[in-house]
Amino acid sequence: MRSDYLSGDTLQSIYFGGGTPSLLTEKELSAIFNQIYKTFSIEEDAEVTLEANPDDLTPEKVQILKNSPVNRLSIGIQSFFEEDLKAWNRAHTAAEAIACIQRVQDAGFENLTADLIYGATTTPDEHWVENIQRLIDFKIPHLSCYALTVEERTALGHFVRKGRVEAPKDEHAARQFEILMKMMAEHGYDHYEISNFAKSGYYAVHNSSYWKGSHYLGIGPGAHSFNGDSRSWNIANNPKYIKAIRQGKQSGIQLYETEYLTLEQKYNEYILTGLRTIWGCSLEHIRSIKPEFEAHFIQKVQPFVEKNWMQEQAKTFTLTQKGKLLADYISAELFLL
Amino acid sequence: MPSMEKIRNFCVIAHIDHGKSTLSDRLLEFTKTIADRDMQDQALDSMDLERERGITIKSHAIQMYYNHNDGEKYTFNLIDTPGHVDFSYEVSRSIAACEGALLLVDASQGIQAQTISNLYLAIEHDLEIIPILNKVDMPSAMIDEVTEQIVDLLGCEEEDVIHASGKTGLGVEEILAAIVDRIPAPTGDPKAPLQALIFDSVFNSFRGAIAYFRIMNGQIRKGDLVRFVNTGKEYKADEIGVLQMDQIPQKMLGTGDVGYIITGIKESKEIKVGDTITHVDNPCEEAIHGFEEVKPMVFAGIFPVDNDDFEDLRDSLEKLQLNDASLVFEPETSVALGFGFRCGFLGMLHLDIIQERLTREFDQNVITTIPNVSYFAYTKKGEKITIHTPTDMPDPTLLDRVEEPIISAQIITKPEYIGNIMTLCMEKRGTLKSQHYLTQYRVELTFDIPLAEIVFDFYDRLKSVTRGYASFDYHPDSYKPADLVKLDIKLNGEPVDALSALVHRTKAEAFGRKICKRLKELLPRQQFVIAIQAAIGAKIIARETISALRKDVTAKCYGGDITRKRKLLEKQKKGKKKMRQVGNVSIPQKAFLDVLKLN
Ligand SMILES: Nc1nc2c(ncn2[C@@H]2O[C@H](COP(=O)(O)OP(=O)(O)O)[C@@H](O)[C@H]2O)c(=O)[nH]1
Ligand SMILES: [Mg+2]
Numbered sequence: 001m002r003s004d005y006l007s008g009d010t011l012q013s014i015y016f017g018g019g020t021p022s023l024l025t026e027k028e029l030s031a032i033f034n035q036i037y038k039t040f041s042i043e044e045d046a047e048v049t050l051e052a053n054p055d056d057l058t059p060e061k062v063q064i065l066k067n068s069p070v071n072r073l074s075i076g077i078q079s080f081f082e083e084d085l086k087a088w089n090r091a092h093t094a095a096e097a098i099a100c101i102q103r104v105q106d107a108g109f110e111n112l113t114a115d116l117i118y119g120a121t122t123t124p125d126e127h128w129v130e131n132i133q134r135l136i137d138f139k140i141p142h143l144s145c146y147a148l149t150v151e152e153r154t155a156l157g158h159f160v161r162k163g164r165v166e167a168p169k170d171e172h173a174a175r176q177f178e179i180l181m182k183m184m185a186e187h188g189y190d191h192y193e194i195s196n197f198a199k200s201g202y203y204a205v206h207n208s209s210y211w212k213g214s215h216y217l218g219i220g221p222g223a224h225s226f227n228g229d230s231r232s233w234n235i236a237n238n239p240k241y242i243k244a245i246r247q248g249k250q251s252g253i254q255l256y257e258t259e260y261l262t263l264e265q266k267y268n269e270y271i272l273t274g275l276r277t278i279w280g281c282s283l284e285h286i287r288s289i290k291p292e293f294e295a296h297f298i299q300k301v302q303p304f305v306e307k308n309w310m311q312e313q314a315k316t317f318t319l320t321q322k323g324k325l326l327a328d329y330i331s332a333e334l335f336l337l
Numbered sequence: 338m339p340s341m342e343k344i345r346n347f348c349v350i351a352h353i354d355h356g357k358s359t360l361s362d363r364l365l366e367f368t369k370t371i372a373d374r375d376m377q378d379q380a381l382d383s384m385d386l387e388r389e390r391g392i393t394i395k396s397h398a399i400q401m402y403y404n405h406n407d408g409e410k411y412t413f414n415l416i417d418t419p420g421h422v423d424f425s426y427e428v429s430r431s432i433a434a435c436e437g438a439l440l441l442v443d444a445s446q447g448i449q450a451q452t453i454s455n456l457y458l459a460i461e462h463d464l465e466i467i468p469i470l471n472k473v474d475m476p477s478a479m480i481d482e483v484t485e486q487i488v489d490l491l492g493c494e495e496e497d498v499i500h501a502s503g504k505t506g507l508g509v510e511e512i513l514a515a516i517v518d519r520i521p522a523p524t525g526d527p528k529a530p531l532q533a534l535i536f537d538s539v540f541n542s543f544r545g546a547i548a549y550f551r552i553m554n555g556q557i558r559k560g561d562l563v564r565f566v567n568t569g570k571e572y573k574a575d576e577i578g579v580l581q582m583d584q585i586p587q588k589m590l591g592t593g594d595v596g597y598i599i600t601g602i603k604e605s606k607e608i609k610v611g612d613t614i615t616h617v618d619n620p621c622e623e624a625i626h627g628f629e630e631v632k633p634m635v636f637a638g639i640f641p642v643d644n645d646d647f648e649d650l651r652d653s654l655e656k657l658q659l660n661d662a663s664l665v666f667e668p669e670t671s672v673a674l675g676f677g678f679r680c681g682f683l684g685m686l687h688l689d690i691i692q693e694r695l696t697r698e699f700d701q702n703v704i705t706t707i708p709n710v711s712y713f714a715y716t717k718k719g720e721k722i723t724i725h726t727p728t729d730m731p732d733p734t735l736l737d738r739v740e741e742p743i744i745s746a747q748i749i750t751k752p753e754y755i756g757n758i759m760t761l762c763m764e765k766r767g768t769l770k771s772q773h774y775l776t777q778y779r780v781e782l783t784f785d786i787p788l789a790e791i792v793f794d795f796y797d798r799l800k801s802v803t804r805g806y807a808s809f810d811y812h813p814d815s816y817k818p819a820d821l822v823k824l825d826i827k828l829n830g831e832p833v834d835a836l837s838a839l840v841h842r843t844k845a846e847a848f849g850r851k852i853c854k855r856l857k858e859l860l861p862r863q864q865f866v867i868a869i870q871a872a873i874g875a876k877i878i879a880r881e882t883i884s885a886l887r888k889d890v891t892a893k894c895y896g897g898d899i900t901r902k903r904k905l906l907e908k909q910k911k912g913k914k915k916m917r918q919v920g921n922v923s924i925p926q927k928a929f930l931d932v933l934k935l936n
Pocket of ligand 1: 351352353354355356357358359360471472473474475501502503504505
């Protein structure tokens with residue numbers, strides 16, 4: 001239906017994420033791949049990632065995946081401590097997390113990424129260090145680490161509001177982020193995006209495309225797409241999405257909404273994503289959006305360079321370790337309204 | 338024109354909610370002044386706000402005819418009095434225009450502070466008092482007990498107390514008859530030079546300012562040249578008339594009459610309540626005494642939340658002032674809040690009302706700064722300076738002394754709360770003047786208290802220490818020396834001028850602490866440490882610290898997160914642009930609004 005969206009480009013990555021794609025059966029999985037390979041031209045060594053929770057990765061499931069084009073697994077480990085896993089309502093135990101990593105590695109999956117969460121009141125610094133160390137010891141080449149956030153409409157948000165759970169302190173999260181950066185650097189991981197660390201050669205191809213402004217097509221309810229000038233997002237409601245796909249225009253349902261970005265918005269998104277990465281924001285790229293934006297950027301960036309929150313190399317600006325803690329604030333200050 | 342013997346001028350004295358408006362409406366109904374179908378509850382309170390709050394802010398007057406059982410037709414003028422402490426001078430002028438007063442007491446509530454303070458005013462002016470036990474229909478009516486209170490208070494007989502209900506109409510006829518039988522007709526000399534008391538004024542956008550008056554001596558004709566004695570201004574009486582549901586023009590009004598005069602005055606400021614109207618030719622020998630220039634007692638800065646609305650705010654204040662001459666204002670500039678106005682009010686309720694009318698009627702979004710009373714500062718050189726704002730205060734080295742306004746406050750309560758009230762009043766720097774048992778169960782306490790202490794959380798505290806069983810009234814008494822200091826609030830060393838306050842030295846520390854603590858709760862954390870300090874001159878008396886925001890970064894930023902996050906940050910940035918800037922600290926308007934809501 002939207003096969004022309006990426007205007008015939010060769011795909012460099014495929015990503016199965018959101019929810020629990022590991023629930024797919026062998027048949028479903030192969031049907032999807034057949035369709036994808038029929039519709040798009042795919043790079044020979046394209047990165048094909050699938051997200052999975054430790055408790056889904058049974059020996060049978062691992063075998064099925066091994067026999068599919070999936071060549072990278074993203075495992076939602078979160079923590080190796082029961083206190084954390086219970087507090088966050090995770091289905092798996094610490095033991096399952098460990099067993100699952102061993103299992104997929106034994107099956108021959110070597111290109112792995114794991115998620116960890118830090119900054120929670122249930123996670124003392126010693127536990128945090130241990131969590132990171134375990135993944136290092138397993139030689140997992142890619143890590144995504146997220147600070148626990150208290151979102152309004154989540155159980156945690158509710159408990160915090162009611163005073164049943166202590167709100168995480170930002171000092172705590174900041175300190176653990178610093179521990180993380182230090183350990184990753186010591187063990188040869190690049191901090192290539194605020195929340196992502198990888199050995200060289202293991203940067204996530206797929207996710208990097210988001211940050212580098214590459215084009216992508218999202219399939220499924222709520223999925224986002226980007227083609228350089230506009231962003232669009234599919235309706236999030238599952239039954240409606242299915243109806244729209246099955247019946248096409250006759251359904252009267254609009255499959256996706258589109259928003260065209262103004263030059264200012266393009267600039268703002270470039271700042272927001274660029275600053276988060278190792279590639280930074282280059283004056284050249286800013287000029288290419290609109291020449292006048294360069295002067296604004298240079299003027300606004302100055303105080304941050306002086307504070308040592310940002311650094312410049314070859315006309316490209318990146319955040320320092322200190323700056324990374326305040327990425328949102330700095331981005332907003334550089335924004336154009 | 339009725340002959341003088343057939344006129345009765347009276348007012349109704351009552352504590353708030355004792356049923357003054359309801360009963361007044363019954364009188365109007367019974368005398369057919371107002372047709373049943375036009376009857377809107379509480380016809381005398383014409384402002385919406387008043388109706389909602391159940392208080393009569395501006396007094397009005399209305400005329401009715403009553404056919405007495407002696408076969409004669411009488412003309413009644415009911416002069417409504419403002420129902421709140423802040424307007425005690427206006428009450429006294431309304432009372433001065435009458436020969437009698439209906440003293441209304443709620444049978445379930447008994448005598449309250451306002452009943453007494455207004456009663457004293459009426460007695461001072463020699464008014465004939467008709468006591469009325471109101472709301473006797475209520476199941477909770479304490480008929481015997483409250484009757485006893487009234488008898489004790491007035492020294493009258495039990496039979497003099499009329500039982501009434503504004504709700505059922507009980508007693509209305511008896512009241513009307515008593516007005517004729519007990520209240521004396523006006524006295525005065527119809528042949529003497531004109532002498533009329535202005536007891537109120539209203540503003541009409543078509544006709545200008547209209548004065549309400551009561552003729553004490555002489556008579557006035559349409560077209561006469563008149564002089565307002567205290568302002569010295571002269572006018573032509575373009576129109577005179579009596580006040581019924583509408584204004585009814587007349588050719589002539591005589592001694593004892595109550596009426597209105599229109600002279601083409603554009604601003605209500607020119608009409609001063611308490612002033613005397615006389616003729617330019619053949620003027621009266623002296624003005625009616627008791628005239629006072631009404632002076633605002635409480636001052637506060639009012640600033641538009643959005644600085645672009647400054648001119649709109651000026652416009653709105655000017656319109657309010659047309660109606661309400663006791664409101665004064667002048668432009669004021671604040672580093673923190675931009676351009677606004679320093680406004681003067683009669684008291685805290687008046688301030689509340691103006692603030693609310695600005696919001697409701699004029700759609701203005703305003704920030705009101707910490708109110709202060711009006712002080713006199715005497716310099717060592719002997720100059721006397723009136724202080725309306727903390728920045729007016731001379732440097733301490735030049736200052737000889739400061740004097741603050743003292744009020745005489747009446748509190749009526751149950752004996753069991755005396756202890757709590759004494760403690761509160763001491764804390765508020767008050768001194769007990771007298772303690773008087775009205776009955777075994779009700780006691781009247783009279784205090785002298787600095788007005789400044791009433792401005793901050795007095796009403797709420799009084800309510801809470803007496804579980805609501807206290808009524809309060811006050812009138813200005815005198816000025817006395819006060820040990821006053823200017824308290825500054827600083828953010829990272831920069832004073833926030835809008836938060837400066839004049840406070841008594843003994844209160845400065847507690848007050849400073851409270852503001853610092855509130856600010857700590859209200860200010861968002863920023864990317865640097867914020868020191869909040871309260872200072873007297875160079876001396877820091879309280880401080881709080883807001884730690885720097887250590888981490889401000891979104892964890893996940895993939896696909897759809899990018900647009901969402903961009904929009905969120907753009908929105909926050911827009912919001913921040915609207916914040917007030919003091920030094921490097923951004924203050925949300927809401928923080929100002931909330932920190933200033935100290936009560
Ligand atoms: N039961 C009863 N309620 C009354 C009576 N008179 C007034 N009220 C109620 O008491 C409240 C205050 O009355 P209002 O006339 O506004 O009092 P004001 O503040 O003295 O003008 C209102 O809710 C009236 O409905 C009465 O005689 N009996
Ligand atoms: Mg009323």
